[in-house]
Amino acid sequence: MSNIQSAPTQVLQYPVMEHFYTLQGEGYWTGTPAYFIRLGGCDVGCHWCDVKESWPEAGHPMLSPEDLVAFIRETPARRVVITGGEPFMHDLTVLTRVLKEAGYLLHCETSGTCLLSGNWDWICFSPKKFKAPLPIWYEIADELKVIVYQNHDLEWGLGHAQRCRPETKLFYQPEWNSAHRLPAITEFVKSHPNWRISLQTHKYLQIP
Numbered sequence: 001m002s003n004i005q006s007a008p009t010q011v012l013q014y015p016v017m018e019h020f021y022t023l024q025g026e027g028y029w030t031g032t033p034a035y036f037i038r039l040g041g042c043d044v045g046c047h048w049c050d051v052k053e054s055w056p057e058a059g060h061p062m063l064s065p066e067d068l069v070a071f072i073r074e075t076p077a078r079r080v081v082i083t084g085g086e087p088f089m090h091d092l093t094v095l096t097r098v099l100k101e102a103g104y105l106l107h108c109e110t111s112g113t114c115l116l117s118g119n120w121d122w123i124c125f126s127p128k129k130f131k132a133p134l135p136i137w138y139e140i141a142d143e144l145k146v147i148v149y150q151n152h153d154l155e156w157g158l159g160h161a162q163r164c165r166p167e168t169k170l171f172y173q174p175e176w177n178s179a180h181r182l183p184a185i186t187e188f189v190k191s192h193p194n195w196r197i198s199l200q201t202h203k204y205l206q207i208p
């Protein structure tokens with residue numbers, strides 16, 4: 001009997017809903033140029049989600065990491081943001097390895113509901129009420145981004161922050177159609193000064 005084991009299956013193509021060079025509009029790196037790769041697939045089901053087209057995994061072009069590097073090289077981008085959807089529905093090991101070898105700094109945005117894969121320079125963790133995150137994400141998040149749809153989400157965010165490392169950057173971000181919550185968020189941040197407000201500045205700038 002042979003004792004040769006086959007290598008683990010690795011993902012060589014990913015469903016890419018869209019990819020584009022723009023400015024990061026939200027959170028810690030707001031205003032920083034970055035190449036965005038939005039992967040298809042999400043089963044979290046936020047009712048206020050602004051990218052519901054990303055929920056199905058099927059129906060998006062399948063691109064290899066090398067295809068994506070070729071697109072990114074057409075721009076002066078230094079940072080690449082992998083988002084979704086929920087990008088960790090896919091094994092991102094190969095994608096991050098190829099992008100790292102090409103010299104890019106890698107950021108991700110995740111709900112934390114899936115297993116970690118890949119090699120990251122910045123992890124933005126945005127837990128959602130609709131599907132519980134896995135504990136690992138609290139230990140590795142560089143940034144915690146709590147979306148505020150209703151005022152109760154402010155208190156809800158405090159519980160998540162308590163589970164993060166002390167150095168994790170904390171942001172409340174009003175859901176786009178909940179801008180009327182901004183006065184409440186402002187007062188809450190003033191009374192919880194380790195938090196900051198994040199706005200979706202790319203939407204104000206009318207860029208992707």
Ligand code: SF4
Nearest residue numbers: 042044045046049085
């Ligand atoms: S986790 Fe993100 S992509 Fe998925 S439903 Fe929620 S907001 Fe939309």
